[in-house]
Amino acid sequence: MNESIETKKNEQDESFRDHLATVDEKGKRNWIFAQKPKGRFYNIRSLVSWGFFGLFFALPFLKINGRPLFLFNIPEAKFIIFGKIFWPQDFFIFGLTMVTFIIFIVLFTAAFGRLFCGWVCPQTIFMEMLFRKVEYLIEGDAANQKLLNKAPWTGKKIRIKTIKHIVFFLLAFIIANFFLAYIIGVDELKTIISEPVSNHIVGFLSIILFSFIFYGVYANFREQVCTVVCPYGRLQGVLLDKNSMIVAYDYKRGEPREKFKKNQPVAINTGDCIDCFQCVKVCPTGIDIRNGTQMECVGCTACIDACNKMMVAIHKPEGLIRYASETGIQEGKKLRYTGRMKFYTVLLILLSGILTLLLLSRKDIDGTIVRTKGMVYQERGTDSLSNLFNISVINKTIKNIPVTLKLEGNAFNAGKIELVGASDIHLMQEDQASGSFFVVLPRSFVKSRKLKLNIGLYDGDKKITTLTTNFAGPFGKY
Secondary structure, eight states, X not given: XXXXXXXXXXXXHTGGGGSOTTBOTTSOBOOOOOOOOOSHHHHHHHHHHHHHHHHHHHGGGOEETTEESEEEETTTTEXXXXXXXXXXXXXXXXXXXXXXXXXXXXXXXXXXXXXXXXXTOHHHHHIIIIIHHHHHHHHOSHHHHHHHHHSOOOHHHHHHHHHHHHHHHXXXXXXHHHHHHHHHOHHHHHHHHHSOGGGOHHHHHHHHHHHHHHHHIXXXXXXXXXXXXXXXXXXXXXXXXXXXXXXXXXXXXXXXXXXXXXXXXXXXXXXXXXXXXXXHHTOTTOOOGGGOOOTTOOOOOHHHHHHHHHHHHTTOOSOSEEEEOHHHHHHOOOOOOOHHHHHHHHHHHHHHHHHHHHHHHOOSEEEEEEEOTTOOOEEETTTEEEEEEEEEEEEOSSSOEEEXXXXXXXXXXXXXEEETTSSSEEEOTTOEEEEEEEEEEEGGGOOSSEEEEEEEEEETTEEEEEEEEEEEOSSOOO
């Protein structure tokens, strides 16, 4: 009998893992009314958020050599990072960058858990350090918000709710404009804003669309982004181990729990946790950190501040909830740098070195030459052959360049290049250009069915780069 009761109790204790804190048994939304945190960690996070806001709103205006510091123009496949422009031809660099970034996430999470989520994730900062604070200012703390939501729709409630949602949409509108500035550039955004809407229908609709998306996220979807949409939280179970740093409850010190009663002696053999639920009330995702590591925890430290405040009030040491590892709490061990972390670190350093070399050796002007499809070679009189080629050149600089083509190596004196329709390729700044040209060679020079050619790209007498292609001769097919 006692065994069945204990089994049932354990099942109840673990039942929180079967559902999200934000969803009830019927699958309906549990709206989270999080109390406003107060404490050392919250103050530090507020300072960090001011730094984030400063960077977010300032970066679109920063330029290097006339270029934005950052630009992610997906429609035009044009990306600028630290003033350097990247095109689709640089995709391999982006691929390596993504691999490096993924390994960094694995390493960082293995060592420091969801420190990123709680401190510098844009979703958390905008939600907790901007929209939530505005909500506290307009509607009051969690208790007032609950009462207001349950109250009938009086003139006062309509006024408060209307003010809040207008302010929310205005904030979302501002964020949407700056978000778009990272995609199309601040100069283009100024043009859309200053000129008639009819001249920039797509740009105007983009601003409105992003405004409603951000408004919907921060006014309604809120913590669901972290618990339902974001894949990073779901990866936690794979990336974390017992030595990872997490926001953790010291169950060895806290259990068994006992309600605190003023002016009464503390019971013998009880833990420091007084079951006040302050850690639950301030949690923005509605979980009970005392249940252990959970997918919904974003590591925001609100529960640490709330618990420390209660420990001070009852004259107990702080740190019942703190940054720790599971091993550290279970065995009293400090956080340590494991072999897995060392391996990830070495791999990250190697990939970062390769990425740095690729960035340093990256050409400002590059291109590709391919022989025209469906054509092998053409006879020019009785003693010459020609191939028709297509060239695509990309200019990653901020100046216009007239590009001329010249044969190099043994073919320099033997043959010639005839550009179709022009004497050179006019390559505009930060743009791409294409053209067609014939390579004419003496029949006696072409001694194989596939002859390797080096073609130099020149800006006047200054050599820019060399491209390689193959010349098809009359001795067979590719």
